[in-house]
Amino acid sequence: MKVPFVNLRLQHEDIMDKIHLAIDQVFEEDPYVLGPAVARFEKAAAKMLGAPHVVGVNSGTDALLLSLKALGIGPGDEVVLPTFTFMSVAEVIVRLGARPVFVDVDPLTYNMAIDSVTQAVTPKTRAIVAVHMFGYGCDMAQLLQLANAHGIFLIEDVAQAMGARIGNKYLGTMGIAGCFSFYPTKNLGAVGDAGMVVTHNDGVADRLRQLRDHGRAPDGSFPEIGFNSRLDPLQAAILKIKLDELEESIADRVENARFYDSLLAETDLVLPEFFDRGEHTYNYYTIQAEERDALRNFLTEREIGTAVYYPRPLHLEPSMSYLGYKEGDFPVAELLCSRVLSLPVFPGMKRKEVEEVALSIHEFLAMRAAQATQ
Ligand SMILES: Cc1ncc(COP(=O)(O)O)c(C=O)c1O
Numbered sequence: 496m497k498v499p500f501v502n503l504r505l506q507h508e509d510i511m512d513k514i515h516l517a518i519d520q521v522f523e524e525d526p527y528v529l530g531p532a533v534a535r536f537e538k539a540a541a542k543m544l545g546a547p548h549v550v551g552v553n554s555g556t557d558a559l560l561l562s563l564k565a566l567g568i569g570p571g572d573e574v575v576l577p578t579f580t581f582m583s584v585a586e587v588i589v590r591l592g593a594r595p596v597f598v599d600v601d602p603l604t605y606n607m608a609i610d611s612v613t614q615a616v617t618p619k620t621r622a623i624v625a626v627h628m629f630g631y632g633c634d635m636a637q638l639l640q641l642a643n644a645h646g647i648f649l650i651e652d653v654a655q656a657m658g659a660r661i662g663n664k665y666l667g668t669m670g671i672a673g674c675f676s677f678y679p680t681k682n683l684g685a686v687g688d689a690g691m692v693v694t695h696n697d698g699v700a701d702r703l704r705q706l707r708d709h710g711r712a713p714d715g716s717f718p719e720i721g722f723n724s725r726l727d728p729l730q731a732a733i734l735k736i737k738l739d740e741l742e743e744s745i746a747d748r749v750e751n752a753r754f755y756d757s758l759l760a761e762t763d764l765v766l767p768e769f770f771d772r773g774e775h776t777y778n779y780y781t782i783q784a785e786e787r788d789a790l791r792n793f794l795t796e797r798e799i800g801t802a803v804y805y806p807r808p809l810h811l812e813p814s815m816s817y818l819g820y821k822e823g824d825f826p827v828a829e830l831l832c833s834r835v836l837s838l839p840v841f842p843g844m845k846r847k848e849v850e851e852v853a854l855s856i857h858e859f860l861a862m863r864a865a866q867a868t869q
Contacts, residue, residue, distance in 0.1 A: 498839050498848045500800030501680050505843035506744065510736055517732040524728075529708065532728035536735040537691070543738060544665045546673075546693045548700035551726025552707050555654040555676020558690040560587040561724060562672035563622065565702040566648050568593050572621040577607040578808040579828035580626045584652060585809050588624075595818065596620070597810045599825040603768035605781070605835075606633040608827070613641060622648040625670065627656035629804075629837075630682065630748070630776035631769050632666045639669065650674065654690075657682040658745045661773035667693045672703075677734055682748075682778050683741050689730040744842035748777040751840045751849050755780055758853035762860055765834075779804060780840035786863065787834050793859045799852055802837045 507514065521532045537549040552558050568574060570592035576584050578597035588595045598611035605628040612623060623642055625633040635651075642649035653667040654676035660666065667673025675681075677689035694700050705712055710721030752775070756766055765783035769775040781804065784790045791801050808828040810820035822829065838852055 496848065496851045497798040498800060498844075498851055499841075500802055500837075500839050501841045502843060503679055503684065503841075505841070506684070506737070506740075507686075508843075510740060513736045514733055517736050518729060521728050521732050527728055529725050530728055532732045532735070533726050536726070536731035536738070539735050539738055540691060541693070543741075544668055544673075544693055546665075546668045546695060548694050548697070548703075550692045550694075550700060550703040550707065551731060552690045552692060552703075552724045553726060554688045554724075555652075555674060555678060555681075555690040556583040556587060557707075557722065557724040558674035558676065558692045559584060559624070559650070559652060560590060561703050561706045561722065562650055562674055562692050562694075562699075563587060563591055563593070564706055565699050566622060566650075566671065568621050568648075571619065573617060573619040574622045574624060575612055575615045575620060576624040576809075577626055577628075577828070578810045578825045579605060579805060579831055580628065580652075580809065581654070581805070582809060582812065582814075584624055584626060585812075585815060589814075593621070594619075595809075595815070597808075597818075597820065597825060599827045600628070600831070602827050602831065603765070604631055604770070605629055605831065606631065607638075609634060609637045609641070611825075612638065616641070616645055616647070620645065620647050622650055624650045624652055626652040626654075627659065627666050629767065629781050630656045630659060630778035631767075632656060632659055632661050632773040634772065635661055635666075635669045636772075642670075648672075653693075654678070654681060655778040656776055658741050659774045659776040666773075668695070671696060672699060677730070680778075682745060682776055683734065683737055685730040685734055687727070687730055689726055689734060691726065745776045747842035747844070748780075748840050749775070751844050752777040752780050754846060754849045755838065755840070755853060758850065759856065762856070764856070764860075777840050779837040781835050781837045783831065783834040784836055785834065787836050789863075790856065790859050791836055794852070794855055797855050799855055800839055803835060804837055805835075806832055808832055
């Protein structure tokens with residue numbers, strides 16, 4: 496049985512009529528740019544998250560870029576981020592002329608290791624970007640304490656963890672800015688690029704609104720240089736419909752993950768770990784396998800889709816070489832890059848499909864065990 500890594504079409508099958516109506520409504524409404532569809536989505540997202548301000552932008556990358564810029568981060572500043580994550584976090588820091596300072600991660604949750612963050616803070620540090628990896632939140636209590644003690648900003652990257660809570664608070668609502676991506680494969684996915692920033696700070700919200708619209712102030716003047724990074728109204732209309740389905744689709748991901756947990760429990764693979772401090776939303780179900788590449792090839796031959804997030808830590812990417820990091824600087828992240836494998840866990844995935852993936856993994860492990868005793 497073929498099992499894709501993701502099946503995005505499935506997410507829309509049952510809501511296509513609603514989506515068509517919402518799109519028709521956009522055509523009826525003027526202005527198209529920053530019009531009512533964007534306002535409706537921002538209002539709905541703010542209500543769900545219990546946040547005073549939501550600013551829709553055109554991608555998760557720009558959510559990060561505009562947030563750092565709104566906080567005044569620029570040349571001479573250092574920003575702490577995990578080395579085991581997606582490039583866009585480092586990219587925006589560099590684009591603003593600031594310096595990315597990488598830290599290692601926890602080998603079980605994949606989130607930034609608190610002691611590593613503590614060691615990375617210097618008098619030049621202006622912000623920490625806490626990336627909530629694969630759908631599970633960083634230890635926000637500890638990070639907030641650390642940020643407050645040093646008077647630095649804590650920005651949350653919620654690209655992979657929309658809808659996850661710590662206690663009764665949603666991720667993205669605890670730092671000065673919560674940056675979300677609606678890249679199609681995320682927990683809440685658009686049909687194209689989209690993103691948003693959530694903040695409880697009125698001044699930051701005003702600056703974000705200005706920055707996403709060329710730096711234009713409410714009086715029509717341009718007090719600063721900004722960007723064209725407005726959330727597209729068609730994406731906003733689709734996202735508003737999909738927001739209503741978010742809880743259900745996360746429940747589906749969690750159910751698939753629990754099923755994998757039970758089917759793979761007896762193996763020596765490292766399964767995704769989470770602790771009482773918060774919910775896991777399984778944007779990715781990521782395991783660790785010693786023979787990751789061989790396992791991946793075996794699954795590919797069976798037409799089972801998998802992905803490697805991430806094959807290289809950021810500090811070893813060629814575009815970051817000017818920073819002077821070297822192999823061995825962050826041993827946990829470096830090891831993880833050779834071992835991690837993300838399995839299909841998408842909403843709407845059938846139990847039979849989860850079983851097929853798990854069975855194939857068992858077959859691979861049994862084959863390897865037999866070869867080892869020969
Ligand atoms: C952790 C993380 N941060 C930022 C981004 C960037 O989001 P986007 O692709 O919407 O620009 C992504 C995903 O693509 C991500 O996984």
